Amino acid sequence: MRKVDPVPPSLGYTLVELLCCVASRLLEDNRSVFVGTGMPMIASMLAQRTSAPKMLIIFEAGGVGPQVPVLPISVGDSRTYHRAVAASSMHDVMSAAQAGYIDYGFLGAAAMDVYGDINTTVIGDWAKPKARLPGSGGANDIGSFCWRTMYIMRGQSKRTFMNKLDFVTTPGYLGGPGKREEAGLPAGGGPYRVITQLGVYGFDEATKRLVLLSLHPGVTVDEVQANSEFEILVPSDVSVTSPPTADERRILREIDPTGLVLGK
Amino acid sequence: MTKSMEILREGNGELLGWHDPDENRAWVREHKPRGLIDKRMSVAQAVGNFVRDGDYIAFGGFGHIRIPMSLVYEIIRQGRRDLAIAGKTAVHDIDLLIGAGCVSRVECAYAFGHELRGLSPSGRRAVESGQVKVVAELSNAGYQWRFLAGMMGVPFIAVRNLGGTDTFEKSSAKQVRDPWSGKPVTLLPAAYPDVALFHVPRCDKYGNAQIDGILVEDFELARAARRVIVTAEQIIDEEQTRRDPRQTAIPFYVVDAVCEVPFGAHPTQMPYLYYFDEPHIRGWLEQSKTEAGAKEYFDKYVFGVKDFNEYLEKVGGAKLFERLKQIEQLQPLSSDDVEGRE
Numbered sequence: 107m108r109k110v111d112p113v114p115p116s117l118g119y120t121l122v123e124l125l126c127c128v129a130s131r132l133l134e135d136n137r138s139v140f141v142g143t144g145m146p147m148i149a150s151m152l153a154q155r156t157s158a159p160k161m162l163i164i165f166e167a168g169g170v171g172p173q174v175p176v177l178p179i180s181v182g183d184s185r186t187y188h189r190a191v192a193a194s195s196m197h198d199v200m201s202a203a204q205a206g207y208i209d210y211g212f213l214g215a216a217a218m219d220v221y222g223d224i225n226t227t228v229i230g231d232w233a234k235p236k237a238r239l240p241g242s243g244g245a246n247d248i249g250s251f252c253w254r255t256m257y258i259m260r261g262q263s264k265r266t267f268m269n270k271l272d273f274v275t276t277p278g279y280l281g282g283p284g285k286r287e288e289a290g291l292p293a294g295g296g297p298y299r300v301i302t303q304l305g306v307y308g309f310d311e312a313t314k315r316l317v318l319l320s321l322h323p324g325v326t327v328d329e330v331q332a333n334s335e336f337e338i339l340v341p342s343d344v345s346v347t348s349p350p351t352a353d354e355r356r357i358l359r360e361i362d363p364t365g366l367v368l369g370k
Numbered sequence: 371m372t373k374s375m376e377i378l379r380e381g382n383g384e385l386l387g388w389h390d391p392d393e394n395r396a397w398v399r400e401h402k403p404r405g406l407i408d409k410r411m412s413v414a415q416a417v418g419n420f421v422r423d424g425d426y427i428a429f430g431g432f433g434h435i436r437i438p439m440s441l442v443y444e445i446i447r448q449g450r451r452d453l454a455i456a457g458k459t460a461v462h463d464i465d466l467l468i469g470a471g472c473v474s475r476v477e478c479a480y481a482f483g484h485e486l487r488g489l490s491p492s493g494r495r496a497v498e499s500g501q502v503k504v505v506a507e508l509s510n511a512g513y514q515w516r517f518l519a520g521m522m523g524v525p526f527i528a529v530r531n532l533g534g535t536d537t538f539e540k541s542s543a544k545q546v547r548d549p550w551s552g553k554p555v556t557l558l559p560a561a562y563p564d565v566a567l568f569h570v571p572r573c574d575k576y577g578n579a580q581i582d583g584i585l586v587e588d589f590e591l592a593r594a595a596r597r598v599i600v601t602a603e604q605i606i607d608e609e610q611t612r613r614d615p616r617q618t619a620i621p622f623y624v625v626d627a628v629c630e631v632p633f634g635a636h637p638t639q640m641p642y643l644y645y646f647d648e649p650h651i652r653g654w655l656e657q658s659k660t661e662a663g664a665k666e667y668f669d670k671y672v673f674g675v676k677d678f679n680e681y682l683e684k685v686g687g688a689k690l691f692e693r694l695k696q697i698e699q700l701q702p703l704s705s706d707d708v709e710g711r712e
């Protein structure tokens with residue numbers, strides 16, 4: 107339904123396909139993942155059909171362990187508990203996350219700072235917003251509770267990788283090591299990977315600041331830095347992302363046959 | 371003076387729907403009948419009896435799933451004003467109520483957006499112009515647990531989300547030191563909405579309601595709210611309730627009104643029965659881009675029909691619901707079903 111970003115035709119795949127494939131390869135078999143709407147859903151479904159068939163997928167409205175047949179439109183859609191092991195409740199799955207059962211949280215994001223804090227609430231002043239966005243939904247919960255949170259952002263730019271967010275909806279590292287625990291969040295969680303249209307990022311162990319891990323094909327370090335207000339740490343050994351395979355692209359089309367997320 | 375707990379931090383969001391637990395117990399004792407009473411009535415009567423101007427209301431279901439739309443339309447038809455809505459992931463319901471001018475305040479976990487379908491023109495316009503005020507922020511689990519505390523009859527519940535964020539700063543939560551671990555812990559105040567409204571597949575005349583698929587937070591919300599209206603695809607016999615009591619998600623003693631409304635979730639999804647009516651939802655999103663367009667929508671689908679049956683005929687009748695049933699039961703989607711019929 108959304109307009110799909112322009113992609114150099116020479117690459118033979120779309121940006122959304124690339125993001126979904128990269129994201130799916132980060133998911134591990136025999137682990138649990140709390141999945142948000144859109145690209146995180148497709149990526150999780152792709153992982154379940156390829157590298158991680160026994161991965162436990164959980165949706166915030168109560169779908170537990172589904173074999174998702176086609177892309178759900180909502181995280182509460184009946185597809186989110188198709189052939190599931192349980193159709194339970196938000197209290198059940200949010201409690202499971204708070205109690206430590208969920209390894210990965212997987213979300214989209216509108217804007218992020220260097221510590222992986224996320225804004226999905228307002229642009230401008232909260233009381234008199236320039237633009238009102240939907241708010242936390244389950245994002246604050248997922249970002250608070252999951253051991254490792256991953257984000258997909260297709261529009262990295264100086265307006266979305268920001269020095270100071272207009273509003274911190276969902277916690278990343280909140281300014282550095284130990285800050286999450288000081289704020290009363292469960293110890294040992296936090297953002298783990300960020301996937302944008304330019305590359306894949308992690309977080310520096312010592313400072314909890316964003317660090318570049320790999321560049322997508324054809325992207326340079328300069329471009330990564332030019333599309334961020336804050337400085338991105340660049341280690342000496344940055345790899346290049348593997349492009350989507352023909353198999354992955356075929357499966358993606360089976361997952362989203364009408365192009366809801368992938369586009370036509 | 372009694373010694374009180376040291377508050378480390380507190381959000382400055384407006385506290386909606388809270389009552390002293392003893393006051394609420396007394397209210398429940400006085401107002402919630404424990405006898406088996408036939409509570410069947412029309413949608414117009416249910417809204418007329420139990421939804422008042424200025425109420426803090428919450429809808430069951432989730433986003434576009436299992437939303438009691440006949441009640442949403444009836445609230446608009448009866449011209450309720452100044453409602454405060456629980457944005458507990460409230461999407462289509464809140465969007466229409468805002469578009470029709472029924473809402474003045476929102477406590478927002480998720481609203482003003484339609485997930486994959488994009489942002490909500492009507493909801494955003496109202497907030498950005500100041501017509502509707504977001505009085506507090508929260509998260510989905512935060513709402514869930516405010517209702518859990520309400521259901522339990524305790525004043526608050528201790529949780530471990532929200533800390534460190536502006537979502538906390540704009541919420542009605544507080545942080546204290548956990549007397550056992552010594553760590554900061556977030557306390558969410560109980561929420562007792564004035565009215566909670568649900569659509570379920572089956573309910574008996576007393577209000578014993580069954581839900582298929584995920585419960586979302588209906589279990590807790592129904593038990594926390596002061597007044598509960600249930601619309602059902604089908605009214606079932608008491609015998610059917612008693613044959614398999616494990617099916618009862620909402621028990622009769624929390625329910626005030628029961629209305630039989632087949633297809634009462636349209637255009638939202640009713641699990642196992644019918645899928646989202648995507649073209650209809652897209653039509654609303656398109657029309658609500660302007661206030662005039664939203665008004666046309668309400669003139670056609672709310673004020674221009676005498677009841678929900680006439681509405682169902684207008685949106686496509688039996689033929690439409692046959693198709694939506696096929697889609698719900700996983701016959702392949704065509705792009706026509708997603709993008710629009712025209």
